[in-house]
Amino acid sequence: MTHSSRPERLLENLTLARVEGEGALRVEVSGGKVTDVQLRIYEPPRFFEAFLRGRAFTEPPDITARICGICPVAYQMSACLAIEAACGVTVDGPLRDLRRLMYCGEWIESHTLHVHLLHAPDFLGCDSALELAKTHRGAVERGLELKKIGNEIVELIGGRAVHPINVRVGGFYRTPSRRDLAPLRERLLHARDLARQTVEWVAGFDFPDHVVDAELVALHDPNEYAVLGGRIMSTGGLDIAVDDFSDHVTEHQVERSTALHARLLERGHYLVGPLARFALNYDQLQPIAKVAAAAAGIDGSCRNPFQSIVVRAVEVLHSCDLAVELIDGYEPPDRAAVPVEPSERTGHGATEAPRGLLHHRYRIDAAGLITDAVITPPTSQNQAAIEHDLWHLIEDNLDVDDEPLRALAEVAIRNFDPCISCATHFLDLTVVRS
Amino acid sequence: MTAPAAARTIVVIGIGHRFRGDDGIGPRVLDALRDAGPPGVRYVELDGEPSRLIDAWAGADLAVVVDAARSGGPPGTIHRLDQRALMSPGRGGAVSGHGIGLADAAALGEALGRLPVRLRIVAVEVADTGPGTTLSPEVASALPRAVEVVLGELAHS
16 A cells, blocks of 8 residues: 555544444545555454463363454354364264354344444434434334344353353353253244344345455355355355465554454455355355345345345344254254364364454464464454455545545445454543533 | 332443453452342343343343443542433443443433433443453552442442
8 A cells, every 4th residue: 555645635533433343444545546545453452362372272262252242152163163173073963053053143143233233324324323223213123132132042052142151162061952942943933034124124225336346255165054164265266175274364464453464365355254155155045045135136146345234134034044943953962062182283263253254273282282373353354355445435436525435435344344343342431520 | 219129120230341451340340249239139241232231221220330431530430420411412422342332322222212210320430451350459449439339329229
């Protein structure tokens, strides 16, 4: 990204609202062209990979769950898969189904929050979720109810809704009975109706014409809409094993951001997330989700990031329906976890977090301690592609005044639902004294 | 205030992250209250995500929210706000890990008719929210007082 010393137009201090974490966008325009786009992430660095060194191989699911309050299940599952791969263990059958069910809960929660409270206001001329609650109360209530049902899945299987405590390497500490899951099934039938309404609702929004110029990357599994493992594939023909991820992706530091930028070797920026999953795995969606997608006028050929809100809504419907199917087919396993013995090896694991591919790599020593950990979250993979997308979008809209252009850029960033960090929460308080 | 105590629903919500220094003050106050608080009170630890916050307090007669605050005042200072003060202009701005702050969550709850009958906020001014499981000396020494303030709110319910 080149710097010009005196841009003729500068859009600055666009502090991002309704994204997960703290970030800002800075755009420079000179000679009628965009000369610089910087998505700045100033969330403090978090050093999770360093925390993990020297810890027992059983600890990453609990430690990495703390990286994110919205998608802790994703961190737990990628950690488990990586460590199990290192130790030569495969978790399948009902334990794997329970993992998928728990993951459905997280997708429902995370996507529903984004669709209803963070992104929908953009398309309905509202400044905030609050304004939306006043103008579209029914939709917001539906979103909160749907999200709550997602919470209930994670809570029932994970032991609690935030940072679940029941996940371990090899499986779970305790598994539910069929009777435990029965009330959840009823709730999910209700959720499925709500999710169908949500798809219809968002399909009616107006979307700017825009095509994202990025290779789309996601896990692919011929037998299911991939979430827990698979091969890493792209719209550009990439087809690699999860173990080969580190050979194909480089992460590098950029001054403006405390998140690393990821690039595909020989290919450059790329995009993970709902749009990528849709592009690569549309055929594996639950039939009910495909019907709803078709009615909404969207399929795997969609490349408009503004329509990712529709894709998220379809993925929520898919998750509700899949969760019912998993409950119907559930037979409690003989044991809550497969025994896992440490092995002096490196293991890779990847799952589809709500925001996209989440890759973990751990090196374990003979004593079962972690000697090296590398976590590549979706937002750091997407950062370069988001900047690239904004560059084109802003260049196509340079005739637009600053304020509406800022607003458009902000919506465009939210298209990718960046999760900059969910680590801290503050009541930012101004004390007014008279 | 005429309903008998047993019929009233009271919830204390601690917001914060235990691994981020002083941000853990809300959960720490909950720990102390679980030992020292009156019976019949529900304790909920949250990360501040608005929909869970609204779920936690909806239908309660009294909800006391304990949170970390950053207003520029001396660390350890305890702020007490009621719902009206929280939602007045200039307070409780929307800088949070989720783009929606406590004040906005309260406003959202109000718009949806899902606020507790009484909402009280006890916010402790923080010094250091870097990674770590300990509170700064200023905030640690404010902890007993924060617990007392919450107990006071419960006693006056």
